[in-house]
Amino acid sequence: MKYLFGLIFSVLVCFNSFSQKRITEFSEGEIYIKVKPEFGKKIRSTTKTLNVATEVPFLSNTIAISNISKVEKPFSNFKNKDLNNIIRLKLKDSDKIDDIIDQLKLDGYYVYVERVGVRKIISTPNDTDFGSQWSLTKIKANQAWDVNPGGSPVVVAVVDNAIQTNHPDLAANMVAGKDMSSTLDTDPNPPNANFSHGTHVAGIVSAVTNNSIGIASAGNNKVKIMPIKATPDGGDPNSIYYGFEGIIWAVDNGAKIVSLSWGGAGFSQAEQDVIDYAFNNGVIVVAAAGNDNSDELSYPAAYNHVISVASLDISDARSSFSSFGSTVDISAPGRGILSTIPFGLYASYNGTSMATPLISSCLAYIWSCFPGLTTAQLENVLKSTADDISTANPSFSGKLGAGRVNLLNAVSCLNENLAEISLNISPSRYFCVGDSAIISAPLAAGVDYVWKRNGVILPDTDNSFTAFQDGNYTLTVSKGFCIKTIESKPLVYNVVQSPSPSVNNLEDSYCSGKLNTLFATSPLCNFPHFYQKTYTGPTVGFDGFEQSGSDISVTMTEAVGLIDSLEVSIAWHKKDGGGATTCETGDGGGIPFNEEVGFKLLSPSGQLYNLLIEGTYSRGLTSSGLVTMVFKNNAPGVGITPVSGSFSPQTSFSSMTGEFPNGVWKLLPVDNSLLDPLCVSGFGIKVYTNAHLAVQTTTWWDASIGGNMLSNSEELVRSNLPLGINNYYAQSQCTGLCPSPRQKAEILVKSTPEIFGFPFENVSITIPQSAEIANSTNIQFSKNTQNQFSVTGQNDNNQAFSYQISANAPHLSPVSICDSVDYVLIATGCSGPVLWSTGEINAGIIIRNLKSNLNITAVCYQNWNCPVPSPTNFNFIRATADKFVNGVLMANSNQNIFAKDLISVQKIQPVSSVIYRASESILLSPGFVAEKGNIFQAQIGNCF
Numbered sequence: 001m002k003y004l005f006g007l008i009f010s011v012l013v014c015f016n017s018f019s020q021k022r023i024t025e026f027s028e029g030e031i032y033i034k035v036k037p038e039f040g041k042k043i044r045s046t047t048k049t050l051n052v053a054t055e056v057p058f059l060s061n062t063i064a065i066s067n068i069s070k071v072e073k074p075f076s077n078f079k080n081k082d083l084n085n086i087i088r089l090k091l092k093d094s095d096k097i098d099d100i101i102d103q104l105k106l107d108g109y110y111v112y113v114e115r116v117g118v119r120k121i122i123s124t125p126n127d128t129d130f131g132s133q134w135s136l137t138k139i140k141a142n143q144a145w146d147v148n149p150g151g152s153p154v155v156v157a158v159v160d161n162a163i164q165t166n167h168p169d170l171a172a173n174m175v176a177g178k179d180m181s182s183t184l185d186t187d188p189n190p191p192n193a194n195f196s197h198g199t200h201v202a203g204i205v206s207a208v209t210n211n212s213i214g215i216a217s218a219g220n221n222k223v224k225i226m227p228i229k230a231t232p233d234g235g236d237p238n239s240i241y242y243g244f245e246g247i248i249w250a251v252d253n254g255a256k257i258v259s260l261s262w263g264g265a266g267f268s269q270a271e272q273d274v275i276d277y278a279f280n281n282g283v284i285v286v287a288a289a290g291n292d293n294s295d296e297l298s299y300p301a302a303y304n305h306v307i308s309v310a311s312l313d314i315s316d317a318r319s320s321f322s323s324f325g326s327t328v329d330i331s332a333p334g335r336g337i338l339s340t341i342p343f344g345l346y347a348s349y350n351g352t353s354m355a356t357p358l359i360s361s362c363l364a365y366i367w368s369c370f371p372g373l374t375t376a377q378l379e380n381v382l383k384s385t386a387d388d389i390s391t392a393n394p395s396f397s398g399k400l401g402a403g404r405v406n407l408l409n410a411v412s413c414l415n416e417n418l419a420e421i422s423l424n425i426s427p428s429r430y431f432c433v434g435d436s437a438i439i440s441a442p443l444a445a446g447v448d449y450v451w452k453r454n455g456v457i458l459p460d461t462d463n464s465f466t467a468f469q470d471g472n473y474t475l476t477v478s479k480g481f482c483i484k485t486i487e488s489k490p491l492v493y494n495v496v497q498s499p500s501p502s503v504n505n506l507e508d509s510y511c512s513g514k515l516n517t518l519f520a521t522s523p524l525c526n527f528p529h530f531y532q533k534t535y536t537g538p539t540v541g542f543d544g545f546e547q548s549g550s551d552i553s554v555t556m557t558e559a560v561g562l563i564d565s566l567e568v569s570i571a572w573h574k575k576d577g578g579g580a581t582t583c584e585t586g587d588g589g590g591i592p593f594n595e596e597v598g599f600k601l602l603s604p605s606g607q608l609y610n611l612l613i614e615g616t617y618s619r620g621l622t623s624s625g626l627v628t629m630v631f632k633n634n635a636p637g638v639g640i641t642p643v644s645g646s647f648s649p650q651t652s653f654s655s656m657t658g659e660f661p662n663g664v665w666k667l668l669p670v671d672n673s674l675l676d677p678l679c680v681s682g683f684g685i686k687v688y689t690n691a692h693l694a695v696q697t698t699t700w701w702d703a704s705i706g707g708n709m710l711s712n713s714e715e716l717v718r719s720n721l722p723l724g725i726n727n728y729y730a731q732s733q734c735t736g737l738c739p740s741p742r743q744k745a746e747i748l749v750k751s752t753p754e755i756f757g758f759p760f761e762n763v764s765i766t767i768p769q770s771a772e773i774a775n776s777t778n779i780q781f782s783k784n785t786q787n788q789f790s791v792t793g794q795n796d797n798n799q800a801f802s803y804q805i806s807a808n809a810p811h812l813s814p815v816s817i818c819d820s821v822d823y824v825l826i827a828t829g830c831s832g833p834v835l836w837s838t839g840e841i842n843a844g845i846i847i848r849n850l851k852s853n854l855n856i857t858a859v860c861y862q863n864w865n866c867p868v869p870s871p872t873n874f875n876f877i878r879a880t881a882d883k884f885v886n887g888v889l890m891a892n893s894n895q896n897i898f899a900k901d902l903i904s905v906q907k908i909q910p911v912s913s914v915i916y917r918a919s920e921s922i923l924l925s926p927g928f929v930a931e932k933g934n935i936f937q938a939q940i941g942n943c944f
Contacts, residue, residue: 162188330401432738754828891911
C-alpha cells in the first residue's frame with residue numbers, strides 16, 4: 001500500500017449569545033436573488049439558462065445599469081417552484097456589488113437578495129501516522145457486518161472539491177457523478193493532487209471492502225458513492241463554490257444521503273432552502289461541525305434538517321480541534337483516519353471532515369440492512385444506540401450530541417426490534433412530594449433493564465420503575481449485542497399546593513356513646529382561566545444576527561395547573577436603515593426588508609417553537625410600522641405582509657399541552673441580514689391551564705404523612721375513643737394541584753370520672769348543699785359569662801339541682817401544697833355511684849388539714865359498654881419534690897404547680913389560669929403548649 005501524509009481538513013465558524021458571524025468569503029461578483037412567487041410564474045426553463053426578456057423582464061433595467069454579465073438558475077428544478085425561483089447573477093464589475101444589491105432589494109420583486117458565499121476546506125499539516133483503521137474497530141463495524149450483512153446498496157453523494165472515481169479502492173463502489181462547476185466538463189475527477197480532500201472523504205464513505213488492497217469502509221460494499229465536484233479546476237482546492245447546487249443534483253439523481261465535509265460562518269436563506277428541499281424529498285444531509293475548537297456555529301452543519309458531526313480521538317475524548325455545542329447531533333472518530341487520496345494513494349487526515357463521512361457510511365449501511373426505516377427513524381436509531389462518552393468529556397456535557405456512533409449496536413437493536421423502544425410516564429411527569437410516577441418500557445423477552453436516576457444505577461431490573469423522586473431517569477435495555485439507552489423527560493415536582501382546610505376540635509368523656517363529628521372546611525378551588533406575564537425591559541434591536549441587549553424573556557412563577565393552551569404576543573418594528581443599536585432613532589422612511597424577520601419561542605421545558613420563519617414576509621411597498629402579533633393555535637396563518645392580529649405559530653403549540661407552565665419563557669427574534677434592524681419592544685405569555693376546571697376534594701387521615709385514609713368527605717365521625725388526645729388530619733386537594741398540608745384536629749377524651757378540686761376557702765356552697773352534691777349522680781360543671789362555676793346533677797331524691805360552687809376555676813391534678821390545705825373533690829360524669837379510694841361512695845369528698853403527698857382515686861360504680869377504665873387519679877404533692885407535668889389541662893381550669901425542679905410538656909387549653917413556680921429550675925420541653933387566651937406564669941421562687 002502506498003501512503004502519503006496528507007492534510008487536516010476542517011470548517012471554521014463563529015457564534016456567541018449576542019451575535020453570529022456573517023459570511024466573510026464570497027464568490028467574486030455573484031449574487032443570489034429569490035423571485036417572489038407572483039413574479040416567478042414565467043420562469044419555465046428546465047435548464048440553468050434563463051431568457052431574461054421573457055422570464056425575468058424586471059431584471060432588464062438592473063442589467064443595463066449594473067452591468068450584469070450572467071444570469072442563470074443554480075438550482076434548476078421544475079418540480080420545485082421555490083428553488084426554481086432562485087437566480088444566480090454574475091457581475092462584470094464586482095466593486096459595484098453593494099450598490100446593485102441595494103437596488104435589487106428596492107425593486108420589490110424578490111423574497112431575498114444576498115451574496116453567494118464560498119464555503120471553505122481549511123487545512124493544516126498532519127502530525128499523526130496511524131497505520132490502521134482504528135475508527136472501524138472503535139465503532140465495531142466488522143461485528144455489525146456479521147450480525148446483518150446488509151441488503152441493496154444505498155447511494156451516498158459526496159459533494160466536495162473533487163473525487164478520483166477510478167481509484168483502485170473506490171471504482172467498484174462508484175455511480176455516475178457530476179462536475180457542478182462546469183456545464184461542459186461533467187468529470188468529477190481532480191485536476192491535480194492538491195484536490196485530495198474529496199477523494200479522502202469518499203474512501204471513508206465506501207472504500208471497497210474485501211478486495212485484498214487498501215482499506216475497508218463501514219459500508220461493507222453496501223454503499224455506493226455519487227461523486228459531485230463542487231470546485232472548478234482553476235479554483236482554490238480548499239474552497240467549495242457550487243456545494244448547494246451539488247446537493248440539488250444529488251437529490252434529483254437518486255442519492256439517499258448527502259455527505260458535506262465543509263462549511264463556514266454565516267447563515268444563508270438560499271442555502272437553507274436547498275437543505276429544506278433535500279429534507280422534503282426524504283434525503284438525509286450530514287455535515288461537519290467544524291474544526292474551530294469552539295461552540296461557534298458552522299453552516300451547513302447548523303442548518304435545520306442537518307445531522308451535525310463532531311470529531312473524537314481514539315480514547316473517545318473530543319479531538320482538540322473539533323467544534324462542539326448544542327447543535328451537534330453525533331460524534332465519530334476523526335483523528336488519524338486512513339483513507340484514499342489521488343492518485344491511487346492513501347493518507348491519514350484529521351478533522352470533522354473525516355468524522356462526517358463515517359457517519360454517512362454508517363447511516364447508509366443501516367438503511368441497507370433495514371430499507372423500510374424512515375429518515376426520522378434512521379436518525380433516531382443512530383443517536384439512541386450511540387455509546388456514552390461523557391466520562392471522557394466531563395467538560396462537554398450536552399455538547400457532543402448523542403455520543404459516539406456504534407454501528408454494531410444500531411444494527412443489533414434493529415435486529416432485536418428494540419430500536420424504536422420508548423418510555424411512557426404515568427400519570428404525569430409532574431408529581432407531588434410523596435406521590436409517584438411510573439416510568440415504563442414495553443416488556444420484551446430476554447431483555448435486561450437497567451434504570452438510572454441522575455446517572456446513578458437503581459436496584460430495579462423490571463421494565464417499569466416507580467419513581468418517588470424528581471430527576472433525570474434513563475433506561476438501558478440490552479439483548480445480545482444491542483445496548484440502547486433511553487432518556488425520559490425529567491420528572492419534576494409540582495410545588496403548587498392546594499390551600500389547607502380549617503378544622504374543629506372536640507372534647508368527650510370516656511365511653512359516653514356520643515358520636516363525635518369533626519368538620520373540615522376546605523377553600524373553594526377557584527382559579528383563573530389563564531395566567532399572564534409581560535416583558536417590561538427596554539426595546540432590543542436585532543440586525544444580521546447582532547443583538548443590542550439582553551435576551552427577551554419573562555418568568556412565570558404563580559401559574560396553577562398544567563398547560564391547556566398558550567398565546568404569545570410580540571410587538572415589533574422593522575425599521576429602514578441603521579443597525580441593532582439604532583432602535584431609538586427615527587425610521588429612515590424607506591421600505592424595510594421584512595423577509596429577514598423571524599421569531600422562535602423557547603419554553604421552560606426546553607422545547608423550541610417556530611412562531612414565524614424568516615422569509616415568510618415579502619418586501620411590500622411601505623413600512624409596516626409597529627406590528628403587534630398574537631400567536632395561538634387555530635388562528636389564521638401568517639400572510640406575506642406584516643400586519644397586526646392573531647396568527648397560528650408555524651410550529652403548533654399542541655405538544656405543550658400537559659406541560660408545567662412555570663419557569664423562564666424566552667423569545668428568540670431572528671434578523672438574518674445586516675441593515676434595517678428588527679426592534680422588539682413587547683413580549684408576553686398568556687398560559688391557559690386546567691386549574692379553572694379543578695374540583696375540590698377533602699379527606700381525613702390517621703397520620704400527618706402517609707397513613708390510612710379514614711374518610712373522603714368533609715366529615716369524620718368517631719365514638720367511644722380511648723382516653724387522651726386522639727389526633728386526626730384533614731387534607732384538601734384541587735385536581736391538578738398537590739394536596740394541602742394536613743391540618744390536625746383533636747378529640748380529647750377525658751377520664752370518667754373526671755375529678756375537680758376546689759380549695760375550701762373558694763367554695764361558696766353551704767354544708768347541706770355539699771352533702772346533697774356528695775350524694776348525687778350525673779354531676780356536671782359549667783361556667784357562666786361572669787366566670788362563675790356551677791354544679792348540676794340529681795340528688796338522691798332524683799331531684800335536679802344547680803348550685804354556684806365557686807367564682808374561681810377548679811384545680812386539676814396534680815395540686816401543689818405548701819402548707820396545710822383543705823379541699824373539696826368532686827367527681828363528674830358517672831351514671832352511678834362514685835367509689836373513692838378513701839372508702840366513701842358519693843359524688844364528692846372533703847380533704848382537711850392535708851400537709852403531705854396524697855394520691856386519691858375514684859371509679860364509677862356502673863355498667864360499662866366499653867373496657868372498664870383504670871381509676872382516675874388526683875394527686876396532692878409537696879412543693880419540695882421534683883415534678884414532671886404532662887397531659888392536657890382542660891379549658892376553664894385553674895392550676896398552680898410548685899416544685900424544686902419542674903419539667904412540663906403540658907398542653908393548656910384556653911381559657912385557664914396556670915402558675916408554675918420552682919425553687920431551682922423550670923424547663924418547658926417540646927410538646928408544651930399554652931394556647932392564646934390563657935393566663936400563664938412561670939416563676940423561680942419559693943412556695944406561696
